[in-house]
């Protein structure tokens with residue numbers, strides 16, 4: 572099985588609130604048609620979920636956030652998710668809507684439910700989940716990142732490969748020189764970045780990538796603006812991006 576995270580920077584225009592990148596979502600979906608392994612897709616919030624999370628000052632820490640904020644963030648993610656689902660269906664794939672509240676309670680996965688995700692994927696359907704505003708318990712909510720979902724699912728489903736699709740070529744040693752790191756074997760210091768992401772942007776992805784690769788799964792970072800790179804990574808052809816070896 573292949574786990575694919577479609578970053579918010581690729582499925583939305585992050586410069587413009589509430590703007591999906593329908594064309595690119597469709598292009599990526601079409602390229603995934605060439606994969607014959609079960610696939611599970613997770614997507615981020617981009618200029619939908621993050622836009623509202625910032626407005627309502629909501630973060631990953633469980634707190635008593637504004638319930639109007641919770642409702643608004645959740646609605647925006649359902650909207651973005653339905654755009655992704657439609658695009659996948661239009662591209663000839665069979666998406667299966669999977670809100671994270673389906674397989675998580677509070678901030679913990681429901682193991683039995685998670686294991687069923689792989690059976691759903693084996694039928695040819697593509698389960699599609701997403702970062703979301705979640706009920707934590709005791710009147711608290713939190714923002715669950717799609718990157719964290721990648722970690723949670725990898726641990727229980729042990730995919731062959733976990734791919735983070737972003738709008739850059741991979742992980743750079745620093746943002747100034749844009750020197751691309753082809754392979755990361757030891758934990759690297761994460762340089763600070765300017766981001767509107769309430770969940771931590773690239774630093775969070777790198778953190779999850781280490782967590783996933785330590786569990787034995789290879790993790791790839793690829794540029795989704797060139798969808799062929801995703802399928803090349805899956806098929807083991809001419810890889811362009813960054814690898815964290817599992």
Ligand code: IP8
Nearest residue numbers: 615616620702716717770
């Ligand atoms: O973009 C966050 O998911 P991410 C989703 O994967 C929300 O970090 C609701 C901001």
